[in-house]
Amino acid sequence: MAFDPGSLRFDANGLIPAIAQDHASGEVLMMAWMNAEAVARTLQTGRVTYWSRSRQAFWIKGESSGHVQRLIEMRIDCDRDCLLVLVDQQGPACHTNRRSCFYTALRGGEEVEIMAPMV
Amino acid sequence: MAFDPGSLRFDANGLIPAIAQDHASGEVLMMAWMNAEAVARTLQTGRVTYWSRSRQAFWIKGESSGHVQRLIEMRIDCDRDCLLVLVDQQGPACHTNRRSCFYTALRGGEEVEIMAPMV
Structure with a gap:
């Protein structure tokens, strides 16, 4: 069946959560949001494109940082x-320069940082 | 730092998205929602507990299906x-009896089913 981004179920703000996973390692890198146009642009360009809720603008991942996400699937x-977007991630996915945004684990009731910045 | 579920950032409905990942294979199994009490119950019981938006009730994963999610981290x-919840998943995570809810891939502009039901 040919895919139409409009056939997805968006929330009241017209957004859908997108989980980015490293296609090779399986590591979950981040979660951000897309609208229908961001989904279409991601598929057309092969560059993962989110909708920034804070900036209310398209966010081509890595455009300013160089930490590009190339879409695999x-x-x-x-x-x-x-x-779920399987990606080839250049460098850190997180704005803190860590590979993944999920660098805080709960262990024994405490928050533990399990990942250091890459740069 | 001791963890307080109230320190998380919940949306306007008091919910936070939770991505369930197989702790051993790295496979992303599903995404569902938790409120602060569901987070606390998950940590206390070791049984992953979501908030069902459709039923407006706590949803102890596997309670009716037997397809339990045990919390690893x-x-x-x-x-x-x-x-991100790393889990030990018994059987299928998806209500369609597939291991993962993400069984539809976009390939060549088409929707392709890449996973069969387990049972």
């Missing part, structure tokens, strides 16, 4: 209300 | 507005 969940 | 992202 986009997947849709059973409810069509969440996306 | 919870992680918090840099913005404290998304959770």
Whole structure:
């Protein structure tokens, strides 16, 4: 079936969560949001493009930082209300310069930092 | 730092997205939502517990299906507005009986089913 971004289920703000996963290692790198146009642009360009809720603008991942996410494959969940994007990530995915945004683990009731900045 | 679920950033509905990942294979299994109490219950019980938006009730994953998610580790992202739960998943995570909810891939502009039901 040919894919139409408009067939996804967006929230009240017209957004859908997109989980970025390293296509090779399986590491979950980050979660951000897309609107229908960001989904279309990601598929057209092969550059993962989110919608920045804070800036209210398209956010081509890595455009300013150089930490580009190249799309390997986009997947849709059973409810069509969440996306999984398998990516080739250049350098850190997190704005803190860590490989992944999920660098804080809960261990023994405490927050533990399990990842150092890459640069 | 001791963890307080209230320190997370919840959306206007008091919810935070939680990504469930197989702790051993790295496979992303599903994404669902938690409120502060669901986060606390998950940590206390070791049974991953979501908030069902459709039923407006706590959803102890696997309670009716038997497809239990045992918590291995919870992680918090840099913005404290998304959770990653590493889990030990019994059987399928998806209500369609597939291992993962992300069984539809976009390939060549088409939707392709890449995973069959387990049972």
